[in-house]
Amino acid sequence: MAMSETTIDKKKEGFGPLAPLREAWRSFAPATWLGWQIESNWTDPFTFAVFNLVRPLSGALILVVMYLVATRMNTRTDLFAQVYTGNAMFTYLGGVLFGMSWVIHEDREHYQMIRYVYIGTSHLYWYLLGRAVAKFLVTTLSVVVLLTAGKLFLGLRLYWSVIDWPYFLTAFSLGLIGATGLGLALSGWMMLMARQAATVSEVAAGVFYLACGFLFPIDVLPTWAQAVARWIPFTWWNEGMRRGLFGHGNSQVLVSLSNGTILNWLAISTAVFGALSLAAFFGAERLAKRRGLLDQITDF
Amino acid sequence: MRTETRMETTDTVAQALRNNLRASWGRAYVRVIGVNRELSWLFLDIVMPLFSIAAYVLLYRSMNAPREYDGFVILGALMTAYWLNVLWAMAAQFYWEREMGHLELYMMAPISPMAILFGMSFGGIFQTTVRAAATVTMGALIFGVHFSIANPLAVLGIFFLTLVALYGLGMTAASLYLVYGRDAQNLSNLLQEPVFLLSGVNFPVKALGFWTAATACFIPMTLGMDALRQLVFDDKTTGFMPVGWEVLGLVVTGAVTLIGAYKALKYLEDLAKRQGRLTLKWQ
Amino acid sequence: MSTTDTTVWAIRTEALRRTFRDKSQVKKKKGAKNGDGANGANAGNGAAEKAKPQDFVALDGVSLEVGEGELFGLLGPNGAGKTTLIKILATLMYPTSGRAWVCGYDVQERPGQVKKLINMVSGGEHSGYGSLTVRETLWMFSQFYGLDSREALRRIDELMEIIGFKDQANTKISKLSTGMRQKMNFIRGFVSDPRVLFLDEPTLGLDVGVSRTIRAFVRDWVKARPDRTVLLTTHYMAEADEMCDRVAIIDSGRVLACDSPANLKRSLGRDSAIELELAGGQVSEGGLTAIRGVRRASVTTEPASGKSEATLIIEEDGAVQPLLGYVADCGAQVLAFRKKEVTLEDVFLSIVGRKLDENGNANGNH
Numbered sequence: 001m002a003m004s005e006t007t008i009d010k011k012k013e014g015f016g017p018l019a020p021l022r023e024a025w026r027s028f029a030p031a032t033w034l035g036w037q038i039e040s041n042w043t044d045p046f047t048f049a050v051f052n053l054v055r056p057l058s059g060a061l062i063l064v065v066m067y068l069v070a071t072r073m074n075t076r077t078d079l080f081a082q083v084y085t086g087n088a089m090f091t092y093l094g095g096v097l098f099g100m101s102w103v104i105h106e107d108r109e110h111y112q113m114i115r116y117v118y119i120g121t122s123h124l125y126w127y128l129l130g131r132a133v134a135k136f137l138v139t140t141l142s143v144v145v146l147l148t149a150g151k152l153f154l155g156l157r158l159y160w161s162v163i164d165w166p167y168f169l170t171a172f173s174l175g176l177i178g179a180t181g182l183g184l185a186l187s188g189w190m191m192l193m194a195r196q197a198a199t200v201s202e203v204a205a206g207v208f209y210l211a212c213g214f215l216f217p218i219d220v221l222p223t224w225a226q227a228v229a230r231w232i233p234f235t236w237w238n239e240g241m242r243r244g245l246f247g248h249g250n251s252q253v254l255v256s257l258s259n260g261t262i263l264n265w266l267a268i269s270t271a272v273f274g275a276l277s278l279a280a281f282f283g284a285e286r287l288a289k290r291r292g293l294l295d296q297i298t299d300f
Numbered sequence: 301m302r303t304e305t306r307m308e309t310t311d312t313v314a315q316a317l318r319n320n321l322r323a324s325w326g327r328a329y330v331r332v333i334g335v336n337r338e339l340s341w342l343f344l345d346i347v348m349p350l351f352s353i354a355a356y357v358l359l360y361r362s363m364n365a366p367r368e369y370d371g372f373v374i375l376g377a378l379m380t381a382y383w384l385n386v387l388w389a390m391a392a393q394f395y396w397e398r399e400m401g402h403l404e405l406y407m408m409a410p411i412s413p414m415a416i417l418f419g420m421s422f423g424g425i426f427q428t429t430v431r432a433a434a435t436v437t438m439g440a441l442i443f444g445v446h447f448s449i450a451n452p453l454a455v456l457g458i459f460f461l462t463l464v465a466l467y468g469l470g471m472t473a474a475s476l477y478l479v480y481g482r483d484a485q486n487l488s489n490l491l492q493e494p495v496f497l498l499s500g501v502n503f504p505v506k507a508l509g510f511w512t513a514a515t516a517c518f519i520p521m522t523l524g525m526d527a528l529r530q531l532v533f534d535d536k537t538t539g540f541m542p543v544g545w546e547v548l549g550l551v552v553t554g555a556v557t558l559i560g561a562y563k564a565l566k567y568l569e570d571l572a573k574r575q576g577r578l579t580l581k582w583q
Numbered sequence: 584m585s586t587t588d589t590t591v592w593a594i595r596t597e598a599l600r601r602t603f604r605d606k607s608q609v610k611k612k613k614g615a616k617n618g619d620g621a622n623g624a625n626a627g628n629g630a631a632e633k634a635k636p637q638d639f640v641a642l643d644g645v646s647l648e649v650g651e652g653e654l655f656g657l658l659g660p661n662g663a664g665k666t667t668l669i670k671i672l673a674t675l676m677y678p679t680s681g682r683a684w685v686c687g688y689d690v691q692e693r694p695g696q697v698k699k700l701i702n703m704v705s706g707g708e709h710s711g712y713g714s715l716t717v718r719e720t721l722w723m724f725s726q727f728y729g730l731d732s733r734e735a736l737r738r739i740d741e742l743m744e745i746i747g748f749k750d751q752a753n754t755k756i757s758k759l760s761t762g763m764r765q766k767m768n769f770i771r772g773f774v775s776d777p778r779v780l781f782l783d784e785p786t787l788g789l790d791v792g793v794s795r796t797i798r799a800f801v802r803d804w805v806k807a808r809p810d811r812t813v814l815l816t817t818h819y820m821a822e823a824d825e826m827c828d829r830v831a832i833i834d835s836g837r838v839l840a841c842d843s844p845a846n847l848k849r850s851l852g853r854d855s856a857i858e859l860e861l862a863g864g865q866v867s868e869g870g871l872t873a874i875r876g877v878r879r880a881s882v883t884t885e886p887a888s889g890k891s892e893a894t895l896i897i898e899e900d901g902a903v904q905p906l907l908g909y910v911a912d913c914g915a916q917v918l919a920f921r922k923k924e925v926t927l928e929d930v931f932l933s934i935v936g937r938k939l940d941e942n943g944n945a946n947g948n949h
């Protein structure tokens with residue numbers, strides 16, 4: 001593939017202050033492009049539909065039916081809008097986590113490209129970031145489909161005019177940074193393990209799905225879990241996005257906090273989380289190099 | 301070289317049966333003993349479903365659903381475990397067995413390939429039961445789910461019938477996947493969430509409306525879960541059909557899928573021999 | 584099979600033919616499946632090939648007879664049809680036409696009987712489940728042959744001892760190196776004690792020491808059991824020469840010769856083999872064979888050093904003089920000149936017209 005042909009070209013590398021950035025771009029851009037090709041499966045409409053339409057839609061419909069049987073109300077309620085949207089937004093977190101850690105597994109085992117990324121241009125994490133961007137784009141597609149379907153067929157109470165765009169977008173992007181950081185950390189972990197590429201990120205995603213109020217307010221969690229949740233950026237991400245989208249959140253325990261406070265907590269926890277994730281990633285990578293694990297292959 | 305009369309070796313039925321059972325046990329061994337050696341897998345296999353149990357139970361609670369619904373989620377998680385095992389360790393597995401070159405070795409051995417599928421089923425049921433039992437017990441304890449089983453024998457019987465039908469379907473799918481020839485992974489991925497939705501994994505299937513629910517009865521899980529929901533929980537209003545009909549449905553599905561598996565395997569074998577497709581590797 | 588034929592061959596084939604759907608189409612379809620955009624480049628010439636949907640002939644009228652107790656070799660370049668032939672005999676593939684028997688049973692009509700008598704080992708095979716140990720894996724495969732567990736384990740231990748694999752008995756498959764896996768595989772073929780054993784490049788990817796052990800083992804195994812037969816494919820000439828009672832040379836699906844290695848070598852008659860080491864110059868195969876008395880020629884050039892090696896089959900010693908003249912005319916310097924004992928390699932070159940290299944590629948023109 002394209003990456004394998006990228007070798008260090010002494011002339012182009014240059015010096016100057018922008019050299020590292022330029023080099024980073026040379027990993028980032030092709031990785032995004034390649035990731036887009038792989039993630040979107042454009043060449044294979046069947047696969048594309050399975051992963052980006054059928055599975056997310058069916059998953060959402062399960063929740064719809066659960067809501068209907070449990071509440072015996074219709075879907076034109078705030079409660080429904082909160083559940084449905086929370087689930088849709090979770091697709092981003094799940095997608096980025098799974099996508100980024102899967103890259104390590106897939107590249108290492110199927111395309112065996114990781115080593116070329118190393119031999120080739122700059123740092124691995126630019127490559128991973130590129131793949132994360134691709135994953136983000138593809139996920140956006142499914143989220144749009146989910147929300148549109150909700151709006152059209154279920155009367156989802158999500159109104160353009162109510163959305164506080166600046167606030168929503170700020171919260172949304174901060175959360176994405178957190179998700180990407182976590183994705184990096186998981187990728188680092190992946191480098192150290194041979195198998196279970198999928199499972200580790202699924203476990204991580206599962207924990208956040210439960211703890212951070214994507215589906216139900218953190219109010220229903222035991223108090224100790226609520227305390228933990230307040231340390232995780234995605235809890236604030238959820239509350240922030242909800243306030244941006246609906247004008248209010250769904251959690252009673254967070255209701256007294258102002259919009260500004262929510263954003264602050266989101267920013268602070270993201271910074272802490274991001275720093276820890278980066279440290280974990282670099283640590284894991286160093287360890288992987290030392291142990292010679294980078295191009296290990298598992299067979300089943 | 302020497303001249304010799306052909307030695308005709310015709311097995312008696314008992315011999316043939318014994319040989320095939322040996323083969324089944326050989327194949328099942330991998331799952332009964334081998335797979336359980338990876339303790340970290342075991343742990344993940346038990347914990348992952350607990351997450352989804354927790355998510356769905358808490359969602360129900362946040363919506364003030366009746367308490368039986370917690371039990372529905374647990375029952376759903378149990379069946380989901382078997383369904384995933386059928387999808388990945390039966391249907392898709394055969395596809396991978398071919399890629400590993402095992403399929404060739406099975407087809408070359410003096411046994412029926414059905415014996416291998418039986419072995420895979422038995423091993424898969426064992427493997428899943430160990431994990432699902434742990435998950436269900438923990439889930440029931442954590443969320444204080446109350447089961448009221450009046451007739452344990454009927455419950456066990458229906459559960460067994462459901463497994464027969466499920467793994468029969470898995471055996472059929474194993475061959476059909478290969479005939480279809482597309483990447484097995486995609487198919488199994490496709491058959492996850494949509495099937496959970498249709499078969500009523502977290503809710504009484506009745507909620508989908510008559511026609512959808514009736515269609516979903518082609519998935520053995522639907523009938524099994526609906527019958528079990530009626531027998532295991534107090535709420536008697538949730539059933540889609542009387543239990544008796546569902547038992548009949550399961551028996552029929554079980555028989556059809558087992559015969560289907562045999563036919564599909566024969567067809568696959570013939571196709572593979574004609575096209576030379578038993579291996580993908582170029583040798 | 585005619586009823587008057589009282590000899591039961593271990594293996595017999597009659598005008599065996601096997602075709603596959605046009606290869607380029609098969610490949611094209613595969614490319615589309617994996618498709619991640621990178622395969623688009625092939626699309627252009629695919630259309631041209633599609634215009635002539637032609638069947639690809641893998642086996643073209645193969646008739647062979649292998650006696651009981653024989654160690655029979657199939658020697659041929661990549662794609663010659665060796666594996667295809669074995670698959671048909673192992674009941675894994677139907678012939679397009681023609682018939683084949685194993686121990687007198689028609690492979691197509693009585694596959695059940697045939698399966699009881701055979702086993703197969705292919706080089707580069709990746710069988711076994713990672714979580715089982717070597718001993719367990721071998722036991723598992725033995726169970727497909729109706730073996731009593733205790734007897735199976737006894738044989739497994741014995742075989743592992745002989746092959747020198749005992750230390751790995753309790754190693755998990757996932758921890759084995761490729762060579763170790765191949766050893767295990769090899770043992771798998773013998774555990775069921777088959778009457779006819781197919782070995783498809785059994786030493787593929789093994790180091791010299793292990794290959795030697797395995798060859799010696801196969802030879803001893805057949806020798807000690809006069810009613811057991813081994814059909815071995817290989818493209819290592821030395822392997823065929825050293826091991827086999829008889830060898831069939833096969834190319835493009837046809838059997839070109841079939842005899843004992845000694846007879847095959849003798850068939851070259853007065854022909855002798857010459858090896859030349861050359862430096863510089865542009866010696867071509869065409870040029871060499873144009874010389875009177877030179878029957879076959881094969882030249883391999885090492886691009887880095889510019890040195891080349893030529894192997895020639897000459898009919899008479901009188902050809903040597905003009906040969907050296909031609910080499911000198913080409914501006915090449917003769918580094919070494921050897922007249923050597925005829926090997927199977929020379930037989931192959933003489934019959935097929937090309938030389939077979941280590942990897943099984945038949946080289947003609949480079």
Ligand SMILES: Nc1ncnc2c1ncn2[C@@H]1O[C@H](COP(=O)(O)OP(=O)(O)OP(=O)(O)O)[C@@H](O)[C@H]1O
Pocket residue numbers: 575576577582583603604606609639640641659660661662663664665666667668818943
């Ligand atoms: N299933 C198949 N579909 C299409 N073509 C095939 C198939 N199997 C084999 N062939 C083709 O038939 C020819 C003979 O293949 P075969 O594997 O028998 O060769 P071989 O002598 O074993 O070669 P090698 O030394 O490489 O193992 C090859 O050209 C191969 O590409």
Ligand SMILES: [Mg+2]
Pocket residue numbers: 583665666667783
């Ligand atoms: Mg071959």
